Amino acid sequence: MSTHAKRERLLLADLLEAEGPEAPTLCEGWRTRDLAAHVVVRERRADAAGGLLVKQLAGRLERVQGEFAAKPYDELIQLIRTGPPRFSPFSLKQIDEASNVVEFYIHTEDVRRARPGWTPRELDPVFAETLWSRLERTARLVGRKAPVGLVLRRPDGRTAVAHRGTPVVTVTGEPSELLMFAYNRQDVADVAVEGDKAAIATLHDTQQLGL
Numbered sequence: 001m002s003t004h005a006k007r008e009r010l011l012l013a014d015l016l017e018a019e020g021p022e023a024p025t026l027c028e029g030w031r032t033r034d035l036a037a038h039v040v041v042r043e044r045r046a047d048a049a050g051g052l053l054v055k056q057l058a059g060r061l062e063r064v065q066g067e068f069a070a071k072p073y074d075e076l077i078q079l080i081r082t083g084p085p086r087f088s089p090f091s092l093k094q095i096d097e098a099s100n101v102v103e104f105y106i107h108t109e110d111v112r113r114a115r116p117g118w119t120p121r122e123l124d125p126v127f128a129e130t131l132w133s134r135l136e137r138t139a140r141l142v143g144r145k146a147p148v149g150l151v152l153r154r155p156d157g158r159t160a161v162a163h164r165g166t167p168v169v170t171v172t173g174e175p176s177e178l179l180m181f182a183y184n185r186q187d188v189a190d191v192a193v194e195g196d197k198a199a200i201a202t203l204h205d206t207q208q209l210g211l
Contacts, residue, residue: 004130005097006083008104012039013081015111021073026110026185035107036076037069042103043084102134105176106183113180113188120190123176132175135182136160142182148199152178169195169203 021033030038045064068076084090090099112118123131135152143150143162150162153172162182171181173191181189186204193200 003093003097004127005100005104008101008108009083010081012104012108012111013077015108016080017074017077019111023111024114026114026188032111033069033073033076034065035110036073036080037065037071039103039107040068040076040079041065043088043090044079101130102138102179102183105131106179106185109180109185109188113185118188120174120177123174128175131179132158135175135179139182147202148195150203152182154178167196167199169193169199 016032016036019032021031021036023032025032025035027035027038041061041064045068083096089095109121112121132154139152139160139162146163146165148163149165149168151168151170152160152162153170154175155172160178171178171191171193173181173189177190180186181191
């Protein structure tokens with residue numbers, strides 16, 4: 001049975017292929033070629049991917065990612081489609097599913113929502129619940145730098161507290177849209193934001209959400 005991560009991987013690869021190497025994305029300064037290189041390096045070059053989390057390694061990551069971005073675009077797409085090599089932790093189904101569902105969903109939306117006239121994807125309920133489960137587990141981490149209290153709420157009333165504090169801003173939307181908001185894609189997230197106007201403005205201006 002195909003996992004959610006595998007399905008999202010193939011969707012991302014197909015979309016990147018269809019858009020070509022120079023299409024815009026929501027990732028500042030990145031075209032589709034750069035986004036494809038990022039996905040490949042993250043899975044295949046652990047020696048460089050550490051720069052995603054460790055500032056001292058950021059220079060190496062930028063250099064290696066630039067080298068991959070210079071490769072033929074078709075090669076990058078094929079590397080994404082076939083997945084990581086056996087020696088990569090991402091080759092393990094459990095790690096792939098735990099680490100890549102959100103990664104691939106958001107990056108697919110980074111490409112889709114950079115185009116004019118985009119509309120939210122209709123997600124099946126099981127996948128929506130999977131995204132919510134990931135968001136619940138990481139809410140405190142992605143919201144740790146929020147300058148105000150932050151509550152993420154589904155239309156059915158279920159909530160995840162991303163940051164404790166006052167004043168409180170409550171963001172309501174489907175799990176997929178809450179993910180986009182929580183990972184600093186606020187401008188394209190289909191959500192309702194409630195709370196003190198100054199607090200909402202502060203939250204929007206600081207762009208301090210996400211990993």
